[in-house]
Structure formats: structure tokens, C-alpha cells
Amino acid sequence: MRYGTSVNAKEALIALNMLEHVGPVRLRQLLECFPDPPAILGASRDQLRRVPGIGEETAEALAGWEGRVDLAGELRRIRDYGCEILTGADEEYPPLLREIYDPPMVLYVQGRLTARDRNAVAVVGSRRTTPYGQETARRLAYQLAYVGVTVVSGGARGIDTAAHQGALTAKGRTVAVLGTGIDRVFPPENADLFRRVAAAGALVTQFPFHRVPDRQSFPIRNRIVAGMTLGTLVIEAGLNSGALITAGMAVDNGRQVFAVPGRIDSPQSKGCHDLIKRGAKLCESVEDVLSEFEYLFPASRQPASPAETRTLPAIELSEAESRVLACLGAEEADIDAVIQRSGLPASAVSVALFGLEMKRLVRQYPGKRYTRVA
Numbered sequence: 001m002r003y004g005t006s007v008n009a010k011e012a013l014i015a016l017n018m019l020e021h022v023g024p025v026r027l028r029q030l031l032e033c034f035p036d037p038p039a040i041l042g043a044s045r046d047q048l049r050r051v052p053g054i055g056e057e058t059a060e061a062l063a064g065w066e067g068r069v070d071l072a073g074e075l076r077r078i079r080d081y082g083c084e085i086l087t088g089a090d091e092e093y094p095p096l097l098r099e100i101y102d103p104p105m106v107l108y109v110q111g112r113l114t115a116r117d118r119n120a121v122a123v124v125g126s127r128r129t130t131p132y133g134q135e136t137a138r139r140l141a142y143q144l145a146y147v148g149v150t151v152v153s154g155g156a157r158g159i160d161t162a163a164h165q166g167a168l169t170a171k172g173r174t175v176a177v178l179g180t181g182i183d184r185v186f187p188p189e190n191a192d193l194f195r196r197v198a199a200a201g202a203l204v205t206q207f208p209f210h211r212v213p214d215r216q217s218f219p220i221r222n223r224i225v226a227g228m229t230l231g232t233l234v235i236e237a238g239l240n241s242g243a244l245i246t247a248g249m250a251v252d253n254g255r256q257v258f259a260v261p262g263r264i265d266s267p268q269s270k271g272c273h274d275l276i277k278r279g280a281k282l283c284e285s286v287e288d289v290l291s292e293f294e295y296l297f298p299a300s301r302q303p304a305s306p307a308e309t310r311t312l313p314a315i316e317l318s319e320a321e322s323r324v325l326a327c328l329g330a331e332e333a334d335i336d337a338v339i340q341r342s343g344l345p346a347s348a349v350s351v352a353l354f355g356l357e358m359k360r361l362v363r364q365y366p367g368k369r370y371t372r373v374a
Contacts, residue, residue: 006038007038007041007071008038009036009037009038009087009089010085010087010089010106011038011071011075012036012037012038012040012041013037013087013105013106014071014074014075014078014085014106014208015041015065015069015071015074016037016040016041016065016105017104017105017106017206017208018068018069018071018074018208019061019062019065019068019069020061021057021058021061021062022058022061022062023102023105024102024103024104024105025101025102026053026054026058027040027105029051029052029053029054030048030051030054032051033050033051040062041062041065043062043063044063045059045060045063048062048063074208074209077183077209078108078209081110081182081183081209082110083108083109083110083182084108084109084110084112085106085107085108085109086106086107086109086113087105087106087107088103088105092109092112092113092114093107093113094113094117094118094120094227094228095118096118096120096227096228096229096230097224097227097228099227099253100223100227100253101252102223103227104206104224105206106206107204107205107206107224108181108182108204108205108206108207108208108209109182109202109203109204110182110198110202110203111197111198111199111200111201111202111203112201112202113175113202113204114173116148116150116173117150117173117175117201117202117228119148119149119150119230119293120149120150120151120152120175120228120229120230121144121149121150121151121152121229121230121231121232121233121289122152122153122225122226122229122231122232122233122246122250123137123140123141123144123151123152123153123159123160123163123233123235124153124154124159124160124163124222124225124232124233124234124235124237124242124243124246124247125137125158125159125160125163125234125235125236125237125241125243126158126159126236126237126238126241126243126268126271127156127157127158127159127160128158128238128268129158129159129162129236129268130236130262130266130268132236132262132263133158133159133162133235133236133262133268134158134159134162135162135354136235136236136260137159137162137163137166137235137236138162138163138165138166138169138354139166139357140163140166140233140235140260140283140285140286140289141162141163141164141165141166141167141170141174142166142167142169142170142172142354143170143286144167144172144286144289144290145166145167145168145170145171145172145173145174146170146172147286147290148172149172149290150167150172150173150174150175150201151163151164151166151167151172151173151174151175152174152175152176152177152225152228152229153174153175153176153177153225154176154177154178154179154218154221154222154225154246155176155177155178155186155190155193155194155197155203156187157187157189157190158236159235159236159243160176161190161193163235164176164193164197165193165351167200167201168196168197168200169351169354169355171200172200173200173201174197174200174201175197175201175202175203175204175228176194176197176201176202176203176204177204177205177221177224177225177228178203178204178205178207178221179205179207179213179217179218179220179221180205180207180211180212180213180217181205181207181208181209181210181211181212182203182205182207182209183209183210184210184211184212184213186212186213204224205221206220206224207220218242219242219245222242222245222246222249223246223249225246226246226247226249226250226253226255227249227253229250229255230255230256230293231250231255231256231257231258231289231292231293232246232247232250232255232256232257232258233258233259233260233283233289234246234247234257234258234259234260234271234272234275234280235259235260235272236260236262236268236269236271236272237268237270237271237272237275238267238268238270238271239270239271239274240271241271243271244271244274244275247259247275247280256281256292257275257279257280257281258280258281258282258283258288258289258292259272259273259275259276259280259281259282259283260272260282260283260284261273261276261282261284317355317356317359318352318355320342320344320348320349320351320352321352321355321356321359323342323343323344323352324338324342324344324349324352324353324356324362325356325361325362325372326342327341327342328362328370328371328372329371329372330371330372330374331371332365332369332370332371333369333370333371334367334368334369334370335349335350335353335368335369335370338353338370353370360373361373
């Protein structure tokens with residue numbers, strides 16, 4: 001008996017996922033000839049060669065898997081890091097992800113995926129974005145999270161980061177799908193953001209420990225973003241943006257695609273405008289997204305109008321939001337004045353003002369001037 005036959009199904013899938021020549025499609029071919037993943041690892045070269053679609057190179061990699069992957073080391077890293085491994089057999093594995101052509105064999109999860117994440121929307125866009133794009137991403141992600149939608153993105157610079165920030169500001173759930181191993185932080189400046197995402201939702205990847213990002217890893221990541229969500233919302237994307245790949249994968253999976261329009265002379269808007277021309281739903285507000293999924297979100301959970309907001313119960317504020325709100329009145333004040341009055345750092349004031357806008361307690365005017373809503 002080979003060592004491979006002594007591992008359980010989840011451990012076998014972890015090992016298979018670490019082999020370069022084996023992916024979800026080949027795994028499906030193999031499982032048509034072998035009863036379970038451990039049996040694949042225990043098969044001989046001759047048995048593997050006889051599987052349709054499995055060539056000599058893949059058969060060689062599978063037969064010699066023990067010399068190619070450090071399964072014991074990976075299992076130790078999983079245990080020491082404290083992450084969870086999900087396979088298609090686990091209830092927590094995203095059900096929509098099971099439906100795509102090539103669902104990941106395993107998912108490394110830091111944090112937790114829950115039943116609430118079945119109502120998820122991807123918010124993606126360019127890494128090189130504008131203030132308009134970042135503000136729009138934060139605003140729409142905040143509103144989605146506020147009504148109970150899980151915001152899924154890729155954790156990258158630009159729109160992805162703004163989307164996660166918006167969902168976190170709303171105290172909602174957000175999931176970052178990584179193009180690296182779970183132990184890698186890319187981009188490095190998002191280390192604190194990733195910690196907050198894991199606490200409020202989950203970090204997810206299909207890649208083993210120590211995998212660094214490359215050109216192949218991001219399209220692989222994008223299919224998970226599109227595959228585990230009901231629809232994909234694109235905010236600012238050039239014609240060569242990876243966000244368009246995600247949108248294309250959403251279409252391939254039969255999911256809805258939304259696109260936010262931008263300036264006609266902005267290169268960052270070209271991709272979104274092209275999506276709209278090709279049938280994506282134009283998105284001007286969160287209602288454009290929620291209207292496609294009305295069966296999930298009753299009217300009572302829709303974002304409140306300004307008039308309705310004034311009759312809502314007391315809204316919970318962070319300490320920074322309370323300090324900033326106390327600095328505002330009926331007369332317009334620019335952001336520099338708010339910083340001076342509150343004694344808070346500029347970054348903290350910006351985040352607090354955004355949160356207060358979303359809670360409809362503050363109104364912004366041109367020139368980044370603010371007043372308190374009566």
C-alpha cells in the first residue's frame with residue numbers, strides 16, 4: 001500500500017492542489033476512473049496513463065507526488081496558521097462556486113464563510129483609479145453591506161481596496177479573494193486591511209502557502225470572485241483591466257454584470273462603457289443592483305431615503321465619527337477646518353466623514369465642504 005492511500009479525502013485534495021499538472025478539470029477526469037482522491041494518489045503510473053485526457057507528464061507527476069509536494073509540511077502550516085480548509089464536500093464551501101466549470105479543489109480560509117455569504121456581489125475595478133472611482137466604490141460597497149449583501153473583491157490596490165473599506169465602514173461582511181498563498185500580503189500596504197477583512201468576513205485563496213503573485217495567479221483568483229457571487233459590479237476599468245476578465249467570467253457563469261459609467265474622456269471609464277454597450281446593466285446607484293435580486297432583499301431592507309432616515313432609531317457612531325460630527329453645524333466647513341477642530345489625523349477625519357455621509361448625518365458640498373444634517 002502506498003502512502004497516498006493512507007491520507008483522508010481532504011488531505012489528498014490538498015496534495016493534488018499543490019501539483020502543477022493537476023487542476024479541477026483533470027481532477028474531474030481522474031474521479032471518473034478512481035473512487036476518491038486518496039485512490040488517485042495511490043494509483044500506479046500504468047493506471048494513471050490509462051485515464052482519458054491524462055498525459056504522460058501528469059501521470060508522472062501524480063505517481064511521484066510524494067517527492068514533489070511536502071504534504072506533511074503543508075498540513076503543519078495550515079494548523080499553525082489557524083486557517084480552515086474547505087472542499088466541495090463541506091457545507092461552508094460557497095454553493096455558487098460549485099456550479100462553475102472548474103471549481104477550486106480546496107479553499108484556504110482565514111476568518112469564516114457563512115450562509116450569509118450566499119448573497120454576495122463582487123465589486124471590482126482598476127488598480128489605477130481616480131478619486132471619483134474610489135468614492136463610488138466605497139459608497140456602493142457600504143450600501144450593499146448595509147442591507148446584508150456580502151461584498152467580494154480581490155484585495156488589490158484601487159477599487160478593490162475601496163470596496164473592502166466601504167463594507168467594513170458599514171460593519172458588514174466582506175471577502176477578499178487572494179491571488180497568493182494565505183500567508184502572503186499583496187499589496188503589502190493592505191496588511192491591516194486584510195486583518196480587518198478576516199475579522200469581519202474572510203480571506204480566501206486556492207493557492208498553497210508561500211505562493212507569490214504572478215500573471216497567472218490573478219485570472220485564477222478572478223474566477224473565484226466571479227464564481228462565488230450573484231453578480232459583478234465594475235467601477236472604473238480600462239480596456240485591458242483584469243476587472244473585465246472577472247466580468248467575462250461572470251457572464252460565462254450566467255451571472256449578472258453591472259457597470260458604473262464615468263467621464264467619456266477618462267481611460268479608466270473605457271472598459272465600463274464597453275461593458276454597457278455589450279449589455280451590462282448601467283449602475284448609477286445601489287438600487288440598480290438590488291433591483292435584480294429583489295427576491296433576496298425585501299423593501300424593508302432597502303437603503304433608507306433621506307426623509308426616512310430622520311425617523312430611524314439612534315445610529316451607532318464610532319468615537320471618531322462622534323468627534324467629527326460635533327465639529328459640524330449648519331454652516332459649511334471645509335475638511336481642513338474639521339481636522340483642526342477635531343484634533344484627529346486627516347486620514348481619520350476622511351474616513352469618519354465618509355461614514356457620516358453614508359449614515360446621512362453629514363452632507364458634502366463641492367470643494368469638500370460639509371454641513372451637519374438637521
